[in-house]
Amino acid sequence: MAERHSSFNYGSTLWFLQRVTAAFLVVVLAFHFFLLHFVNHAYEITFAGSQFRMQQLGYFATMILFLGTATFHGTNGIYNALINQGIDGTQKTAAKWILVVAGVLLFVQGIRVALAFTGV
Structure with missing residues (x-):
């Protein structure tokens, strides 16, 4: 039987944040799909x-929270996937800072x- 290997330390802060952001993203994505695909259909979006x-x-605050959680969740997930693939040392440090x-940059651009959408 294969041994379970994960770079997340069970119960650590990053482990916890990865799960909290995942739950938040599921809720916000459900809100997005409901609002922009069922309440308003694609052809009605302007x-x-x-x-x-x-x-x-x-709505603005929700989208900013969505941006922040998605950015963290994605970059943290990529970092941990790379660690799970075996990078360490200089590669690990470079990957972290990249x-x-x-x-x-993604968050600032978002x-x-x-x-810009608000007209500010």
């Missing part, structure tokens, strides 16, 4: 409608886009 939604504080920089 730039003006998207801009209106982003001007609503609750993913940190990529995550920050904030810029969100603010």
Whole structure:
């Protein structure tokens, strides 16, 4: 029988955050699909409608939280997948900092886009 190997230490902060962000993402994705695929159909979605939604504080805050959790969840997941593949030493350090920089850049660009939608 294969031995279970994971870079996550069960019960650690990163282990916990990976699960919390996954749960949050499932809820927000369900909200997204319900709102933008069932309440409003694809052909009804317009730039003006998207801009209106982003001007609503609750929706804006939800999308910023979605951006932050998705960025963390994705970069943390990639990092741990790389560790599970056996990288260590300099490769591990380089991967960590590349993913940190990529995550920050992605988050900043997402904030810029969100603010552009609000007209700020």
